[in-house]
Structures are given as C-alpha cells and as structure tokens.
Amino acid sequence: MVMKHPHTNDEAIFILLAAGFDEEAVVSCLVQLRSAGVSVSLIGSSAGLVSGMHGVTIKPDSTLGKITAVSPPKIVFIPDGKQAVTTLLSDPRVHRLFSATIKNNGRIAAMPTAASMLDKSVGPLPLIRSNGNLNKFFAQLID
Numbered sequence: 001m002v003m004k005h006p007h008t009n010d011e012a013i014f015i016l017l018a019a020g021f022d023e024e025a026v027v028s029c030l031v032q033l034r035s036a037g038v039s040v041s042l043i044g045s046s047a048g049l050v051s052g053m054h055g056v057t058i059k060p061d062s063t064l065g066k067i068t069a070v071s072p073p074k075i076v077f078i079p080d081g082k083q084a085v086t087t088l089l090s091d092p093r094v095h096r097l098f099s100a101t102i103k104n105n106g107r108i109a110a111m112p113t114a115a116s117m118l119d120k121s122v123g124p125l126p127l128i129r130s131n132g133n134l135n136k137f138f139a140q141l142i143d
Contacts, residue, residue: 013074013075020087043067072106078114110129
C-alpha cells in the first residue's frame with residue numbers, strides 16, 4: 001500500500017489516456033495515488049470517453065488541449081497499451097508537455113512497453129520505470 005504524504009498542487013501527476021490504454025495500470029494508479037492524497041488528473045488525448053485495451057471506458061478529467069495553460073505537473077505517467085502510446089507519442093502536445101515537465105524539474109513515468117517505446121522514439125528522458133510490480137511503482141511516484 002502507498003503511504004500517505006502531504007502534497008501540494010504543484011506536485012500533481014497527470015495520467016495520459018488514449019484509446020487502447022492499459023486499464024489495470026491506470027485505475028490502480030489512480031486509486032492508490034488519490035488514496036494517498038496525491039493530486040492526480042486523467043488527461044485524454046481528445047474530448048470524450050476513452051476506451052482501454054479491454055473495453056473499459058473512462059471519462060478523463062481534462063484533455064491535452066485544455067491543459068496547455070496549466071503549470072506542468074511533477075510527473076507525467078504514460079500507461080502501457082501499444083495503440084495508446086503510439087497515439088500519444090504522435091501528438092506534439094505530449095512532447096511539449098514532456099519538455100515543460102522536465103524543464104520544471106518534473107519526471108516522466110512509464111510502464112515497461114511505454115518506456116521502451118519512449119526510448120525508441122523520444123530518446124533519453126528522466127524516466128521513472130516500472131519493473132512490473134505496480135505497488136512499488138506507485139510508491140516511487142509519491143517519493
């Protein structure tokens with residue numbers, strides 16, 4: 001279980017969503033981090049509901065188009081799901097979000113498939129990588 005720590009809004013985590021995302025990682029991360037008092041927002045690549053790789057549909061809190069005026073988060077989380085990661089990495093707004101987050105001393109967090117795809121398409125980033133153990137990964141996100 002993730003331990004509860006005090007957090008401010010400038011320590012927010014954005015979870016990026018696009019069609020085909022890994023529902024288990026997203027929902028588990030969302031529940032664990034919000035339960036720990038972390039400010040977490042689901043950010044869709046477009047407006048409306050987003051369906052995951054197993055057909056679970058989620059309504060994001062906001063969209064990439066609406067967060068451009070918001071200060072960058074502490075962490076941008078990219079869940080697995082090859083289709084979702086491909087969509088996200090083809091969107092220039094995601095690359096601008098990565099740049100703004102890193103410039104603000106933030107980090108990018110990624111599940112294994114997403115991390116591999118990021119390495120190949122974007123190059124080296126300050127990544128928080130999952131080794132497959134979700135609870136340990138979530139604990140890294142709030143440390």
